[in-house]
Amino acid sequence: MTRNVRILSxxxxxxxxxxxxxxxxxAMTRATPAPAAAAVSIENFTxxxxxxxxxxxxxxxxxxxxxxxxxxxxxxxxxxxxxxDTRDRFSFTFAKAGQFGYFCSLHxxxxxxxxxxx
Amino acid sequence: MLDDADDSRRNFLKCMAWAGTGAxxxxxxxxxxxxxxxxxxxxxxxxxSAAPFTFVQVxxxxxxxxxxxxxxxxxxxxxxxxxxxxxPDRPDFIIHTGDVSQLSRxxxxxxxxxxxxxxxxxxxxxxxxHDMLDPENGKAFLKRFGKHxxxxxxxxxxxxxxxxxxxxxxADLKPGGMGNLGAEQLKWxxxxxxxxxxxxxxxxxxxxxxxxxxxxxxxxxxxxxxxxKLLARFGSVTVLNGHIHQITxxxxxxxxxxxxxxxxxxxxxxxxxxxxxPLKVPPEQLHNMLGITDATFVRxxxxxxxIDSTLA
Numbered sequence: 001m002t003r004n005v006r007i008l009s010x011x012x013x014x015x016x017x018x019x020x021x022x023x024x025x026x027a028m029t030r031a032t033p034a035p036a037a038a039a040v041s042i043e044n045f046t047x048x049x050x051x052x053x054x055x056x057x058x059x060x061x062x063x064x065x066x067x068x069x070x071x072x073x074x075x076x077x078x079x080x081x082x083x084x085d086t087r088d089r090f091s092f093t094f095a096k097a098g099q100f101g102y103f104c105s106l107h108x109x110x111x112x113x114x115x116x117x118x
Numbered sequence: 119m120l121d122d123a124d125d126s127r128r129n130f131l132k133c134m135a136w137a138g139t140g141a142x143x144x145x146x147x148x149x150x151x152x153x154x155x156x157x158x159x160x161x162x163x164x165x166x167s168a169a170p171f172t173f174v175q176v177x178x179x180x181x182x183x184x185x186x187x188x189x190x191x192x193x194x195x196x197x198x199x200x201x202x203x204x205x206p207d208r209p210d211f212i213i214h215t216g217d218v219s220q221l222s223r224x225x226x227x228x229x230x231x232x233x234x235x236x237x238x239x240x241x242x243x244x245x246x247x248h249d250m251l252d253p254e255n256g257k258a259f260l261k262r263f264g265k266h267x268x269x270x271x272x273x274x275x276x277x278x279x280x281x282x283x284x285x286x287x288x289a290d291l292k293p294g295g296m297g298n299l300g301a302e303q304l305k306w307x308x309x310x311x312x313x314x315x316x317x318x319x320x321x322x323x324x325x326x327x328x329x330x331x332x333x334x335x336x337x338x339x340x341x342x343x344x345x346x347k348l349l350a351r352f353g354s355v356t357v358l359n360g361h362i363h364q365i366t367x368x369x370x371x372x373x374x375x376x377x378x379x380x381x382x383x384x385x386x387x388x389x390x391x392x393x394x395x396p397l398k399v400p401p402e403q404l405h406n407m408l409g410i411t412d413a414t415f416v417r418x419x420x421x422x423x424x425i426d427s428t429l430a
Contacts, residue, residue, distance in 0.1 A: 043393070044391075044392040044395060045335065045393040045395065066393070066395055067185045067186070067395055067396050068395055068396070069220070069221060069248070069251065075293045083251045085221065086185070101293065102293075103293035103294065105291055106250075106251075106291075107247070107336055108291040108292055108293055108294060108295045108296070108336065109294065109295070109296060109334070109335065109336035110336075111293055111294050
């Protein structure tokens with residue numbers, strides 16, 4: 001009898017714990033819908049992955065890994081970073097679907113495109 | 119002339135350990151010649167005609183740069199200017215072909231101005247792309263170094279019969295392109311050259327090369343051909359650029375092109391590295407890689423010698 005009660009209470013505790021975890025996960029999901037992110041590294045005067053394809057709402061972050069400053073400038077004026085010195089970053093969140101070309105305004109032969117899908 | 123030529127050749131070979139601080143240009147009867155600073159110090163220019171003059175080109179001082187291979191671009195720029203001051207034939211002026219600063223910061227421009235001022239000579243500047251990084255895209259540079267310029271910083275002046283033209287090819291650059299002069303500047307250049315005799319010697323200076331050195335790295339100027347067309351009728355045209363931190367040269371018709379070395383750090387030869395970033399040479403080699411100039415141009419039967427100098 002004593003033994004059964006102990007097992008039952010253990011089971012109950014496990015259930016409560018599992019329930020708590022599930023509700024916590026549900027709460028997290030509601031609060032921050034899986035943050036979509038993509039990264040583009042700037043290396044050797046190139047955008048390392050010159051074409052990135054992401055979903056609407058994704059934040060793309062560029063990081064300058066060169067010893068020379070660069071910029072990230074939209075061809076249409078949608079976004080424009082400040083000058084990025086070594087290890088500096090710039091992020092932009094793409095709210096609409098489409099193709100978004102950009103370049104480095106210091107070294108304009110450096111170009112890239114973010115393809116945003118609905 | 120033959121002796122001069124042989125001397126030039128000897129000096130040229132003597133200075134094969136490249137690297138320099140600036141080029142020294144001499145004009146004798148409208149024929150430009152250039153020798154490196156170390157050579158100039160060793161052997162003052164021969165005065166083969168009346169009223170020759172010299173000027174010095176320095177480039178790409180990148181004040182503020184502090185990474186490999188040069189932890190202190192201010193120090194190497196100061197060494198370059200010390201070389202200019204030590205010249206036995208005092209140059210009439212200095213031209214700086216851009217990338218004065220690394221990030222267009224006020225303290226960088228302050229220090230550049232102070233260091234180059236130590237030469238006690240007039241200085242003529244054009245901006246490089248590193249000088250266009252203030253929030254107003256180059257206004258900070260122009261306010262300080264381009265007071266009498268037009269547009270994004272272009273201007274011209276005459277000196278002892280030679281017409282100097284300062285061009286800007288680092289403003290409003292186009293995606294996928296290289297250097298760019300733009301329609302407004304080209305229109306101004308046409309007007310600036312229009313009334314001049316074709317016998318007037320012309321010196322053009324700008325930051326990015328006005329011919330395509332290496333398109334993959336953007337080392338050229340998209341609309342340079344339109345400028346060169348306007349210059350084609352002149353008997354003597356010398357085009358001086360920086361940007362690529364190494365010496366290159368070319369003669370096309372009567373136009374001689376030359377790029378200067380940096381006073382801050384070397385860059386790789388076209389296509390010899392994954393990108394054009396600083397060449398990370400060992401510290402003991404750095405001073406042999408800084409500065410400019412070099413070589414011997416031949417134009418018709420006249421020779422323009424360009425020999426370079428070193429900070430070593």
